[in-house]
Amino acid sequence: MEDSVRGRDDMRLGAEELGRELGERATLVQFSSAFCAPCRATRRVLDEVAGMVPGVVHVEMDAEKHLDLVRALKVESTPTVLVLDAAGRVVRRAAGQPRRVDVIAALGEAVG
Structure with a gap:
């Protein structure tokens, strides 16, 4: 998540906005579109990471x-991944397909 911007979004997201409860420790929110090939690869990475880290959920929008x-x-x-x-605060964000290692590092910041 190299091109992430810290502190840019001060709004909080919750179940009402996401259509699903937040993860106990963190939530990976992915904005996708129907014909986006990198979105499919991003979905696989985020699903894998969410499955590895207890209390983390992946929500695709x-x-x-x-x-x-x-x-x-x-x-x-x-x-775009948030x-x-x-608490639903955006701690990191990135556009484009993230690498698994970068997602794990960003989660470290979110749960730290």
């Missing part, structure tokens, strides 16, 4: 179906 949220979070491309802490 269709960007076209959640335009208000996309605009509020200034999501400009897909895939790492939320247990």
